[in-house]
Amino acid sequence: MVNFQIKKVRDPITTKSTNWQDTATRWLVTINGQKFIYWTGSGITDTPTYDDVLSSLLSDSFAADLTYREFCAEFGYEAGQESRRIYNTCQENAAKLRMTGIDIDVERIRLADY
Numbered sequence: 001m002v003n004f005q006i007k008k009v010r011d012p013i014t015t016k017s018t019n020w021q022d023t024a025t026r027w028l029v030t031i032n033g034q035k036f037i038y039w040t041g042s043g044i045t046d047t048p049t050y051d052d053v054l055s056s057l058l059s060d061s062f063a064a065d066l067t068y069r070e071f072c073a074e075f076g077y078e079a080g081q082e083s084r085r086i087y088n089t090c091q092e093n094a095a096k097l098r099m100t101g102i103d104i105d106v107e108r109i110r111l112a113d114y
Helices: 050-065 068-075 081-099 104-110
Strands: 004-010 025-031 034-040
Antiparallel strands (some): 004 025
């Protein structure tokens, strides 16, 4: 059984900004004791579901199988501080996702068409 909790941490700060996080809603998600930050864009008005969050985390966890150079090539990033930060966050989230005890391979198959 999965223990899933989600709490809105912050509404969008503004409707227009060059920084996407200013226009997004920030959520704190807990899955089996592991905490994740999850963002939804301004067009999303409903509370994200477990499948919404898990699908995103599984997508991000793909980076755990890649080197930094492969990550940049796969996702179209140029090497630099921002892409390294994103890569490191994906790596951290993948490690935490493994600690939830969820069978990642089974969930990837289940959510393949999500």
